[in-house]
Every structure is written in structure tokens, then in C-alpha cells.
Amino acid sequence: MNISQEKVNDLNAVINVDITPADYTESVNKAIKEQAKKAKLPGFRPGMVPTSHIKKTYGKAILFDEVNRLVSDSLNTYLTENKIEVLGQPLPKEGTADDYKWDFSDEFKFQYEVGLAPAFEVPFTEKDKVTQYDIKVDEETLASRIKNLRKSYGKMTNPDVSEDGDVLYSTLTQLDKDGNVLAGGIENTASVRTDLVNDKKIKKSLIGLKKEDEVKFDLKKAFDNEAAARILNITQEEVDALAEPNFKLVVKNVNRLEEADLNEELFNKLFGEGEVKTEEEFRARVSSEVEAMLVQNSDQRLQNDLYNLGMEKVNVAFPDEFLKRWLKATNEKLTDEELVEGYEDFVKNLKWTLIENKIITANKLEIKYEEVFKLAKERIAAQFKMYSPEPIGEEQLAQYTVQFLQDKEQANRLFEEVKALKVFDYLKGIVKLTKKEIDYNKFLELK
Incomplete structure (x- = not known):
């Protein structure tokens, strides 16, 4: 087998894969023998179908599957070993399909187009300055939160x-x-x-x-x-x-x-039996919770500002034509109109993903299962808290978390969240953060 790369330009390449019978004969014969053991055909005892009969009846289909598997595995190995960072997946080059006989003697020549990730350096340095807002709880914000809580139980x-x-x-x-x-x-x-x-x-x-x-x-x-x-x-x-x-x-x-009256009945419903007894304690507890929410708002703003800074500093092109063909090839129901409408956002997300991955690789950051498990556990506990002030037991919470993470889509989403948080924490230690106090109402007016 011979695999080589033809560089079209900095963003596009063609991968040539040449396969001879020596590359696939052994695996094809093995697959035919396995099929013979499993086959149940009229006139033959189970497991006793001659391999010659299997080859004659199913040989071309088996050969097709084995060649495709061999090409796919070899192509992925080649890209990994040569550290070629591609976007999407390789696509068969248009107009290169040959008329093969599939008679176990063909020499196959395949060509695949690949979109190459643009080259760039990690865009963040200690010279970058970003504002980190310290949002203060003003009376208007506190009063609004108290009013909403009282209405919720009114x-x-x-x-x-x-x-x-x-x-x-x-x-x-x-x-x-x-x-x-x-x-x-x-x-x-x-x-x-x-x-x-x-x-x-x-x-x-x-x-x-x-x-x-x-x-x-x-x-x-x-x-x-x-x-x-x-x-x-x-x-x-x-x-x-x-x-x-x-x-x-x-x-x-x-x-x-x-609105519900400010009394122990309301306090117990909100925070649990006997946790809060006076109006002063109630206001202090609500103020503390609002402050925690404002810290989240501040972090989200900082994340957005870091995102915008990175996106602005990384000025690169993408293999647009290849990516559009790949999106169409992998999404059969995607219309041309939807492709045009959504492509800009797709490239933005792709660009930030490349920046994140560059930061993680360059700094050897790890995303561990324990971190994903912890985040999932926190989310589930928060959901239970919405319906009951009584905390759920640790053992039961852990069981719910394990079940939740068995859903691959949910697990992948949380993995991406942990990755984003890991990158965010790293960047906070790299750029220069200028802290600035601001009232919540003024914070909302920021662009």
C-alpha cells in the first residue's frame, strides 16, 4: 500500500491511496472464512458451507467492505502519524471513480480531498488586558428579587x-x-x-x-x-x-x-425548616444568592470578552468550498439556502474550537471524567433543589449522575462545557485582568 499527499494550497490537499491485492487478500479470505462459519444456506449444514461457494455468492460484497475498511483505517492512521490536522472528514475526489472489476485482482487507486486547518499561534499573552467586572447588588436589584420570590409563593x-x-x-x-x-x-x-x-x-x-x-x-x-x-x-x-x-x-x-407575607412560613418554603427566622436573615440570604448569580454574570461577560479577543486576534482563512461540500455530503436534508444562512456561524464555532484545542494541546490541559461527573452531579442537584428545599442523598445523586452520563449526547455536551471552563480558567491566569466595580443596572447597559 502506498499513501501520499498532494498539497493543493495551504488549506486544501489531496490524499492518494494505492492498494494492491497483497494489501487486501489476506483480510478478504479471513472474512470469507468467517462468513462460511456463520452462513445458513439451503443444501448445506450450518457452518459447513464451502468457502468457494461463499466467495462466488458474496465475494464481491465482502471484498468491497474489506477494501473500504482498509482504506478508512489506513487513511486515519496516515493523517494521525503525519500530524495532518483536517477539518471535517476526507471526501472522495469528484470525477475519480474508476470502473473496477472487483474480481480479487484489482489494483485500486483512490483520491480523497481534505480541508486543512489553518496555521496560527495561541492568540493570548500576558500583554492582553481584559476588564473583570465586580457587580454590586443594588437595592433595586435586591427588591426585585425579593418581589419575585414573594410572588412565586403568593x-x-x-x-x-x-x-x-x-x-x-x-x-x-x-x-x-x-x-x-x-x-x-x-x-x-x-x-x-x-x-x-x-x-x-x-x-x-x-x-x-x-x-x-x-x-x-x-x-x-x-x-x-x-x-x-x-x-x-x-x-x-x-x-x-x-x-x-x-x-x-x-x-x-x-x-x-x-405577594406572600414575609414570615416564617415563606422562609421555611424557600430555605428549609428553621434555616431563616427573621426578615433581616431573609434579606441577607437573598442578597447572598443574588451575589452568587452576579458572579456567574460577571464570569459569563469575561468569557465573552475573551472569546471576542481571541476571535479578533486570529485572522485566518478556511477551506470554504471543501467545508460546504462536506456539510452537504454529511447532511442530506441540508438545503442550499440553509447552508448559506448558517455557514458563517458554523465557521465561527469551528474557529473557536480550533483556538480552544490549540490552547489545550499547547499547555497539556486534561479533561478528566471526574470533572465531567462533578459538573453533571451539580446540575442534577440544582434541578432537584428547584422542586424541593430538602437535599437529595449523595448515594442517590451519584446513581442519577451515572444514568445521566450514559446518554452520549448529554455526556458530550458536558465534556464540552468542562473543556470551555478549563480553557477559561487557564486564560484568566494568562491575560491581565483589570477589576472594576459596577452596579448591576449599569452592567446590564454594557454592550
């Missing part, structure tokens, strides 16, 4: 008159340009959340309403497409296409979620 009431934040259970009827009911138009009964209204004037018109009160307004002006689609029970595309966006709203009921 009770529903039906006041006579609506206020801001109430939910109006109403019938909505589509109107024409003159304000009359549109013949064949949309009519639906739904819950209308006043807190989602974008237009101040329309929101004001929905406050102070009682049962059977009516109000007319432009629904597309009042709500974003997602909320409008839910209210009318149509798709967002249909909302976009609405030629007549004016609707009449008739109130059927006013619903209000009253």
Missing part, C-alpha cells in the same frame, strides 16, 4: 379594578380600519399580562378596568411578536402578516398575584 386574587401588573382574562376581537368588528377576523379568549405591554399609553388604558369593560388598541404596538402570538393563539409569522392590528378587548376577569 396567592391569586380577583380584584374589582385592574392595576399595573395584573392579568386580564379577556376576549380579543379583531377590528377593521373603521373600528368595527372585522368579518372573518381573529377572535380569541386569553390572559393578557399588563406587565408585558410595551406602549405606555396602551398600558395606561388597561389600568382601572372592571369586568365587561372594553378598550380598543393596536395589539402589535402593545406587545412583541411572541406575546402577541400567544394572546391570539397564532404563529409569530402570522402576527407579522397582520394587516389589521387593532383589537377590541373585553375584560372577563381581573387576576392579581398577591
Whole structure:
């Protein structure tokens, strides 16, 4: 067997694979013998079918499979041993298919096109400066979090008159340009959340309403497409296409979620029996949890800034034509339109993956199973905590984690997360981090 590489340019190459009968005869004969032992054919006892009969009946199919396996294994070995970093998988070169006899005497010549990964250096150095934000919990943020917690355990009431934040259970009827009911138009009964209204004037018109009160307004002006689609029970595309966006709203009921009282009953529901006893302890506990969430927000911002820095500093080209052919070859249902629309994002993800892999390889970073297991365990424990303040037992949690990681897709996703965290931690020790205090509201305004 002879394997060689023809460099087309820095991003493309052709791999030539030449195979003679000496390369495949032994493995083909072995496969034929194995097939003879397993074959159950009329006129022959099980396991006693002559190899000559198997060769005559199934020989070409066996030869085809063995040659393909040999080519695939040899090609992968060649790329690994020669440290050729390819993107995607090799593709048979177009227009090179020969008319072989498949009679066990052919000398095969295969050609494969490969896309080569661009060469670049790790883009991060100690000269790079990145801001690390220390987000402070302001009173407005704390008050908002406390309000949401109280509402989560509050009770529903039906006041006579609506206020801001109430939910109006109403019938909505589509109107024409003159304000009359549109013949064949949309009519639906739904819950209308006043807190989602974008237009101040329309929101004001929905406050102070009682049962059977009516109000007319432009629904597309009042709500974003997602909320409008839910209210009318149509798709967002249909909302976009609405030629007549004016609707009449008739109130059927006013619903209000009253906030739970700040007492031990609420504290026990949130944090467990006896963990928090006073309002001061409650505020301190919530403040601590908000601070932990803000640390996550700060880390996410830092990760994004490091990502943008790396993407900006690595200015490389990709074998675009090859990659597009490979994407089409490996995704039969992918349309040309979808390929054009999604290719830019695909290349961005590919570029960052190459940067991550370069950092991991250059610095011999390891992703261990124990780290993936720990992350999975933390995620599962957090999910259980959402439904019950009582912690799940360690043994049971470990069993759930093992079961969870048996799903290859989930395991691979967590592996990629651990890899990203490993790279992130490494980069924090390389670049110069400039710490800056910032209020949460100001942090949200950052671009």
C-alpha cells in the first residue's frame, strides 16, 4: 500500500491511496472464512458451507467492505502519524471513480480531498488586558428579587379594578380600519399580562378596568411578536402578516398575584425548616444568592470578552468550498439556502474550537471524567433543589449522575462545557485582568 499527499494550497490537499491485492487478500479470505462459519444456506449444514461457494455468492460484497475498511483505517492512521490536522472528514475526489472489476485482482487507486486547518499561534499573552467586572447588588436589584420570590409563593386574587401588573382574562376581537368588528377576523379568549405591554399609553388604558369593560388598541404596538402570538393563539409569522392590528378587548376577569407575607412560613418554603427566622436573615440570604448569580454574570461577560479577543486576534482563512461540500455530503436534508444562512456561524464555532484545542494541546490541559461527573452531579442537584428545599442523598445523586452520563449526547455536551471552563480558567491566569466595580443596572447597559 502506498499513501501520499498532494498539497493543493495551504488549506486544501489531496490524499492518494494505492492498494494492491497483497494489501487486501489476506483480510478478504479471513472474512470469507468467517462468513462460511456463520452462513445458513439451503443444501448445506450450518457452518459447513464451502468457502468457494461463499466467495462466488458474496465475494464481491465482502471484498468491497474489506477494501473500504482498509482504506478508512489506513487513511486515519496516515493523517494521525503525519500530524495532518483536517477539518471535517476526507471526501472522495469528484470525477475519480474508476470502473473496477472487483474480481480479487484489482489494483485500486483512490483520491480523497481534505480541508486543512489553518496555521496560527495561541492568540493570548500576558500583554492582553481584559476588564473583570465586580457587580454590586443594588437595592433595586435586591427588591426585585425579593418581589419575585414573594410572588412565586403568593396567592391569586380577583380584584374589582385592574392595576399595573395584573392579568386580564379577556376576549380579543379583531377590528377593521373603521373600528368595527372585522368579518372573518381573529377572535380569541386569553390572559393578557399588563406587565408585558410595551406602549405606555396602551398600558395606561388597561389600568382601572372592571369586568365587561372594553378598550380598543393596536395589539402589535402593545406587545412583541411572541406575546402577541400567544394572546391570539397564532404563529409569530402570522402576527407579522397582520394587516389589521387593532383589537377590541373585553375584560372577563381581573387576576392579581398577591405577594406572600414575609414570615416564617415563606422562609421555611424557600430555605428549609428553621434555616431563616427573621426578615433581616431573609434579606441577607437573598442578597447572598443574588451575589452568587452576579458572579456567574460577571464570569459569563469575561468569557465573552475573551472569546471576542481571541476571535479578533486570529485572522485566518478556511477551506470554504471543501467545508460546504462536506456539510452537504454529511447532511442530506441540508438545503442550499440553509447552508448559506448558517455557514458563517458554523465557521465561527469551528474557529473557536480550533483556538480552544490549540490552547489545550499547547499547555497539556486534561479533561478528566471526574470533572465531567462533578459538573453533571451539580446540575442534577440544582434541578432537584428547584422542586424541593430538602437535599437529595449523595448515594442517590451519584446513581442519577451515572444514568445521566450514559446518554452520549448529554455526556458530550458536558465534556464540552468542562473543556470551555478549563480553557477559561487557564486564560484568566494568562491575560491581565483589570477589576472594576459596577452596579448591576449599569452592567446590564454594557454592550
